[in-house]
Amino acid sequence: MREWDPRAASPGEIRSLVQTLNAALAVDLPEDPPWREVQVSDYLAETMPGERRISWVAEDDRLAEGESQIFGHVSILLLGDIGVLEVLVHPNLRRRGLGRQLVAMATKRAYLEGFSSIGVEAIGGTPAIAFYEAMGFEREFVETRSVLTLSQVDWPELARMADSIGVGYRVEYHPGGPSDELLEAYAQAKLDAQRDDSDLDLAPRSSDPQRLRESLDTLHRRGLRPYIVLAIHDATGAVAGLTEVVVPAQHPERADQYDTIVVREHRGYGIDRAIKARMLFELRAAEPAVRQVQTWNAQHNESMLKVNAELGYESDRDWYEYGADVAQLVQSMEP
Numbered sequence: 001m002r003e004w005d006p007r008a009a010s011p012g013e014i015r016s017l018v019q020t021l022n023a024a025l026a027v028d029l030p031e032d033p034p035w036r037e038v039q040v041s042d043y044l045a046e047t048m049p050g051e052r053r054i055s056w057v058a059e060d061d062r063l064a065e066g067e068s069q070i071f072g073h074v075s076i077l078l079l080g081d082i083g084v085l086e087v088l089v090h091p092n093l094r095r096r097g098l099g100r101q102l103v104a105m106a107t108k109r110a111y112l113e114g115f116s117s118i119g120v121e122a123i124g125g126t127p128a129i130a131f132y133e134a135m136g137f138e139r140e141f142v143e144t145r146s147v148l149t150l151s152q153v154d155w156p157e158l159a160r161m162a163d164s165i166g167v168g169y170r171v172e173y174h175p176g177g178p179s180d181e182l183l184e185a186y187a188q189a190k191l192d193a194q195r196d197d198s199d200l201d202l203a204p205r206s207s208d209p210q211r212l213r214e215s216l217d218t219l220h221r222r223g224l225r226p227y228i229v230l231a232i233h234d235a236t237g238a239v240a241g242l243t244e245v246v247v248p249a250q251h252p253e254r255a256d257q258y259d260t261i262v263v264r265e266h267r268g269y270g271i272d273r274a275i276k277a278r279m280l281f282e283l284r285a286a287e288p289a290v291r292q293v294q295t296w297n298a299q300h301n302e303s304m305l306k307v308n309a310e311l312g313y314e315s316d317r318d319w320y321e322y323g324a325d326v327a328q329l330v331q332s333m334e335p
Contacts, residue, residue, distance in 0.1 A: 006040070032251075033292075034251070055074065056074050057072065071098075072098050073086075081117060087128075117326060121320065140321050143297060146316055147313065149314075175228075227283060280293070
């Protein structure tokens with residue numbers, strides 16, 4: 001195992017890493033589209049200002065010079081006061097202690113960097129659940145992933161939903177991100193939603209204008225094309241609601257739904273359903289390769305789950321967020 005810089009990775013290393021990732025997807029999420037070798041280095045290397053991602057790989061060192069076979073990878077994103085883990089092990093090498101070694105290496109680095117907490121996401125129905133719980137990670141939050149297949153959408157009904165927003169609001173489409181004139185109002189809507197959110201928040205929202213612009217720029221550099229739909233309150237010009245979808249260059253057949261927010265004082269006017277319906281029309285026109293959209297929602301968010309069901313999303317599986325105390329984890333993993 002060695003520390004690994006994706007910016008300096010060879011094409012062979014990237015190819016091998018993607019092959020291992022796709023092997024894991026085929027076992028854990030067989031309905032998910034495989035990754036492509038497109039902007040993978042950018043995806044792994046680019047971070048927000050003030051954040052760092054440190055990576056390690058496990059590889060076969062018996063190969064000839066210039067060749068590479070990566071069968072394990074771990075990265076830790078250091079942000080705020082938490083480190084966020086991502087762990088990948090080839091399915092053929094699971095249950096041999098490799099994953100534990102990778103976690104131990106990243107956790108020790110987080111400890112040396114002065115971080116006290118560490119978090120990780122685990123996919124329901126996969127060996128990751130037992131793996132993290134056995135190491136002492138505690139479950140802190142549960143989300144349900146839902147998937148919408150565009151070929152099964154009732155588009156005439158969707159058009160009715162897109163036009164059903166209450167009087168006094170207008171819907172705007174902003175490919176690539178909102179204009180500079182809207183950044184402050186956009187950030188304020190995010191801040192209002194953040195106050196209502198009980199999520200562990202392993203991917204924190206940007207809630208000030210400059211940070212929001214940096215976040216959007218980072219998405220572009222990582223190969224993630226953002227699309228934004230806003231609901232604007234006519235009387236005040238405030239952003240009453242927003243929805244964000246990102247199309248990754250690495251798997252352009254399936255888009256990722258990011259935040260959907262309706263500011264508290266503007267709820268009850270059909271904004272959430274209207275903006276998500278409008279987004280699907282815009283996405284179909286802008287990204288004809290997209291076949292599906294996936295979204296994650298807290299299980300207690302009954303209103304959004306209901307909207308998703310009306311749009312045609314189908315629940316897929318649960319996603320768990322785990323946390324652990326870094327010092328305790330380091331101590332427990334010492335030989």
